[in-house]
Amino acid sequence: MELFNNKRGSTLDLFVILLLLLGGSIVFVVGYDMSSEVFGELKPMVADSPTANESITRAEESLETFDYVFVAIFMGLIIWLIISAFLIDVNPVFTFIAIITLILAVVVAIPISNAYQILLATLQHESAFPMTNFIMSNLPVLTALLGTIAIVVVYGGKRLLGGGDL
Numbered sequence: 001m002e003l004f005n006n007k008r009g010s011t012l013d014l015f016v017i018l019l020l021l022l023g024g025s026i027v028f029v030v031g032y033d034m035s036s037e038v039f040g041e042l043k044p045m046v047a048d049s050p051t052a053n054e055s056i057t058r059a060e061e062s063l064e065t066f067d068y069v070f071v072a073i074f075m076g077l078i079i080w081l082i083i084s085a086f087l088i089d090v091n092p093v094f095t096f097i098a099i100i101t102l103i104l105a106v107v108v109a110i111p112i113s114n115a116y117q118i119l120l121a122t123l124q125h126e127s128a129f130p131m132t133n134f135i136m137s138n139l140p141v142l143t144a145l146l147g148t149i150a151i152v153v154v155y156g157g158k159r160l161l162g163g164g165d166l
Contacts, residue, residue: 011098011154013084014105014147017077018139022112024073025136026119028066033123035063067129074135081146085153092155102147106140113139 039056046052116136135142 011101011105011147011150013081013150014102014143015108017081017146018105018109018112018143020077021074021136021139022116024070025116025132028070028129028132029116029119029123032063032066032128035059064128067131070129070132070135078146081150082153085150088154090154095151095155098151098154102144102151105147106144109140109143113137 039060042056043053046056113136116139120133
């Protein structure tokens with residue numbers, strides 16, 4: 001795809017982040033829902049086996065780490081965005097295009113956030129992932145914040161450190 005060649009650190013990365021967050025949250029929530037149902041069905045079948053019960057209990061406890069994994073992915077994407085934004089060298093004339101792209105990313109983040117909320121309401125697992133719920137519920141605001149940081153870093157980061165030329 002020639003469109004994305006040598007575009008690291010651009011505001012187009014916000015769309016990639018949005019898609020990754022949506023995909024990750026759907027996989028984690030649906031995986032948690034399916035696993036909970038499977039474990040609920042398995043527990044009565046293996047009630048007389050302490051080893052099987054312990055294994056199921058450990059597997060259920062490991063599902064709780066999905067929330068921390070999602071936050072780690074989110075933080076990694078933030079770090080990737082900032083570092084790649086710092087490495088790109090762009091003419092300040094394109095700031096207007098970056099701002100328009102940021103506005104579009106915020107507009108796209110709204111239905112993504114709503115879709116996640118509908119998924120949670122359908123599966124009835126609102127309390128299973130509090131950190132993921134916070135990120136996905138506030139996705140438009142976080143997108144605006146991340147995009148603003150990326151624009152500032154792209155167009156002003158090197159100048160703040162004494163490098164770059166106007």
